[in-house]
Each structure stands twice: as C-alpha cells, then as structure tokens.
Amino acid sequence: MNKLGMGFPSEIDGLMSKAEWGECLEYTKAKTKLSRVEEWISYLIFVAILLVLIPWYYTGWPHGSNLAPWAAACFGSIFLISLQIPELFFDWFRQFELEEKFGFNKSTKILWVIDKIKGAFIGLLILVLIISLLDWLYRSLQQSFPFTWWIMAFLSFFVLQLVLMIIWPKFILPLFNKLTPLEDGELKVRLMRLAEKSGFQAQSIEVVDGSKRSSHSNAYFTGFGKFRRIVLYDTLIEQMNMDQIEAVLAHEIGHYRLGHIPKRLVVAFFSGLAGFWIISYLCSSEWLYDGLKVPLENMGSLSPLIVFFSLFAGPFVFWMSPVNNYFSRKHEFQADEFAALTMGTGKHLGSALRQLYRENKNFPLPHPWFSFFHHSHPSLFERENALKKVTFSSQV
Numbered sequence: 001m002n003k004l005g006m007g008f009p010s011e012i013d014g015l016m017s018k019a020e021w022g023e024c025l026e027y028t029k030a031k032t033k034l035s036r037v038e039e040w041i042s043y044l045i046f047v048a049i050l051l052v053l054i055p056w057y058y059t060g061w062p063h064g065s066n067l068a069p070w071a072a073a074c075f076g077s078i079f080l081i082s083l084q085i086p087e088l089f090f091d092w093f094r095q096f097e098l099e100e101k102f103g104f105n106k107s108t109k110i111l112w113v114i115d116k117i118k119g120a121f122i123g124l125l126i127l128v129l130i131i132s133l134l135d136w137l138y139r140s141l142q143q144s145f146p147f148t149w150w151i152m153a154f155l156s157f158f159v160l161q162l163v164l165m166i167i168w169p170k171f172i173l174p175l176f177n178k179l180t181p182l183e184d185g186e187l188k189v190r191l192m193r194l195a196e197k198s199g200f201q202a203q204s205i206e207v208v209d210g211s212k213r214s215s216h217s218n219a220y221f222t223g224f225g226k227f228r229r230i231v232l233y234d235t236l237i238e239q240m241n242m243d244q245i246e247a248v249l250a251h252e253i254g255h256y257r258l259g260h261i262p263k264r265l266v267v268a269f270f271s272g273l274a275g276f277w278i279i280s281y282l283c284s285s286e287w288l289y290d291g292l293k294v295p296l297e298n299m300g301s302l303s304p305l306i307v308f309f310s311l312f313a314g315p316f317v318f319w320m321s322p323v324n325n326y327f328s329r330k331h332e333f334q335a336d337e338f339a340a341l342t343m344g345t346g347k348h349l350g351s352a353l354r355q356l357y358r359e360n361k362n363f364p365l366p367h368p369w370f371s372f373f374h375h376s377h378p379s380l381f382e383r384e385n386a387l388k389k390v391t392f393s394s395q396v
C-alpha cells in the first residue's frame with residue numbers, strides 16, 4: 001500500500017508502472033483537493049454576489065432603459081467578466097504549481113497573462129454583441145408581440161451561436177494557437193485514406209500547437225457541415241504511433257458520421273428555447289427584482305435579467321449533468337465502435353486510450369456513481385470492455 005491508501009490493483013498492471021501509478025494517484029488527489037477549495041470559495045462568492053454585489057451594482061449607476069441597448073450590454077458584460085477575477089488565482093495556481101509539479105506545464109507566465117487578457121477581451125466582445133442584440137429585440141418587439149417576442153429573440157440568438165461556432169476555429173482559435181495542416185508523409189497518407197474509407201470528406205487535418213501550453217494530449221472535431229475540421233494536438237502525434245493516431249481519428253470521424261453534432265445542436269435548440277421561455281416569464285416578475293433588491297426601473301431593459309439568469313442558471317443546469325453525460329457517454333461508445341469497425345480491430349483504439357491515460361496521468365478507476373454524475377466519457381476499462389464486444393461481421 002502506498003501513502004494514499006491504495007495498493008497496486010491488478011487492472012493497472014500493464015497500464016502503468018508502480019511509479020507511474022503512484023504519480024497518477026498523487027496527481028488525481030491534488031487536482032481533487034484544488035477543485036474542492038475552488039468550489040467552496042465559489043459558493044461564498046455566489047452568496048456575496050447575491051446579497052451585496054448585485055444590489056450595489058444595479059442601484060448606484062445609471063441603468064435599465066436609461067441606457068441604450070449597447071450601453072446596457074457593456075454595463076452587464078463588464079459585471080459578468082469581472083466576476084471571473086477570483087478564478088484567475090486558481091488558474092494561476094493550477095498552471096504554475098499543480099501542472100508544473102507533475103510536469104505538464106509548458107506555458108510561460110507572460111503567455112498566461114496574454115492569454116487571459118485576450119480571453120477577457122474576446123469574451124467581453126461576444127457578450128456585448130449577444131446582450132445588445134437580445135435587449136434591442138426585447139425593446140422593439142415586446143410591445144407588439146408580448147407573447148412571442150422571446151421566440152424571435154431565441155431564434156436570433158441561436159443563429160448567432162451557429163455563426164460563432166463557424167467562425168471560432170477559423171478566426172478565434174488562431175488568436176491563441178497556431179494551426180497548421182498536417183505535413184506530407186506516411187501519417188498524412190494513412191489518415192487521408194482512412195478519412196476517404198470512412199466517408200469523411202476531409203478538407204485538411206490540422207495540427208494545433210498544444211505543446212506551447214501543456215503536454216496534455218487530445219484530438220477533437222470542430223464546426224459542422226462544410227466548416228468541419230479535425231484538429232490533432234502536436235503532443236498527440238508525438239506520444240502515439242501511427243496505428244494509435246489512426247484509431248483516434250477514426251473515433252473522431254465516428255462522431256461525425258453518426259450525426260452526433262446535429263443531435264447535440266437539436267438538444268441545445270430545445271434547452272435554449274426553454275431558457276428563453278423562463279426569461280420571458282421572469283422579465284415581468286417584479287418579485288425577482290424585489291428579492292434581489294434591484295430597483296424596478298431595471299425592468300425596462302433585458303440586460304440585467306440576462307446577467308441574473310446567466311448567474312443563476314448554473315446551479316440548476318448542474319443537476320442536469322447526469323442526463324447530458326449519459327448521452328455523451330453513449331456517443332463515445334458508438335464512436336469507439338465505429339472506429340473499431342472501420343479499422344477492422346479494436347486493438348489500436350484500445351492501445352491509444354491506454355497511451356492517453358498513461359501520458360495524461362488520468363485516473364482509470366473512478367467510482368461508478370461519481371462517473372455517472374460527472375463524467376462525459378466512459379472510463380478506460382468500460383471502453384475496453386465495450387471494444388471487446390464489437391462484432392466484426394458487418395464492415396463499415
């Protein structure tokens with residue numbers, strides 16, 4: 001038994017060495033401890049926001065319909081962005097103490113500061129854009145369409161979200177990372193052949209310089225339709241052999257071919273619609289403003305309500321996470337199966353997953369209830385077991 005009270009379980013044999021397992025336990029424990037502290041501090045901050053900050057901010061300054069929609073949006077967005085400040089301390093600690101200690105940090109302090117400034121600026125810009133659009137629609141439509149204005153507002157919001165999804169990889173991601181097409185060579189030939197075989201018309205496969213900030217590895221899929229692209233971390237290419245990378249790509253293509261992205265968009269559509277229905281109810285609910293000790297003149301603009309809603313929706317959405325995670329895990333199993341069928345074996349994906357766990361010091365034995373509530377991905381052994389059950393009678 002090591003000092004963390006966990007021996008060397010037989011499942012870990014072959015996945016990690018005894019020393020790696022010890023580090024994995026320590027890393028998991030350190031991450032969990034930091035999250036606990038962060039959670040408790042954020043609860044305290046939430047209470048302070050509710051009791052002190054909101055009444056102060058929305059009483060002492062010009063507000064409501066006294067401000068033009070864009071000005072009300074700036075006012076609300078600045079408030080929301082400044083509430084992120086306490087998180088910066090945890091971020092800094094996570095990057096330069098915790099990740100550093102376990103050898104994952106590759107970022108410099110200057111790069112971290114620049115990232116945060118850029119992030120805050122872009123966040124502010126997007127928030128101002130969204131809030132001013134919604135506030136403007138509210139003020140222009142609410143009188144003539146008291147029962148349906150929120151549907152029109154939601155549809156505009158949804159379209160704006162789609163536009164942001166499209167421009168994100170093309171215009172915003174490059175502000176933080178360098179994306180380069182995968183260079184010519186055997187790997188590219190194999191991956192392009194795989195893409196063709198599995199029915200994915202790849203425009204290009206991009207490599208992102210994740211190694212600039214961290215040695216954690218990953219691969220993901222962004223955009224949709226004509227704008228889809230597959231992004232591989234340079235760290236992934238470094239840490240895996242070609243069979244493993246091919247299996248990871250086959251998994252990502254699986255998400256695309258099985259329609260997981262449109263399915264998620266449909267869910268986002270209906271949950272967004274429900275959110276706007278709640279907003280439409282709250283915007284005329286004086287009890288909410290009275291309860292928050294916010295003067296009723298604020299009801300002339302939608303901006304304050306959007307701020308309150310985005311602050312309070314979190315604790316409710318949290319309880320929905322098992323449902324979201326249930327579907328996400330189901331999609332992961334399906335994409336794994338697709339990858340195994342495409343490659344004719346589940347062996348390479350299995351070994352790629354093992355490699356990811358080892359390199360990222362991921363804890364492979366989460367408690368089933370914890371996993372059920374919090375994890376968007378099944379655990380390594382669940383995925384391996386499912387891969388073993390794939391039947392190869394029908395080829396994709």
Ligand SMILES: [Zn+2]
Nearest residue numbers: 251255332335
């Ligand atoms: Zn996946």
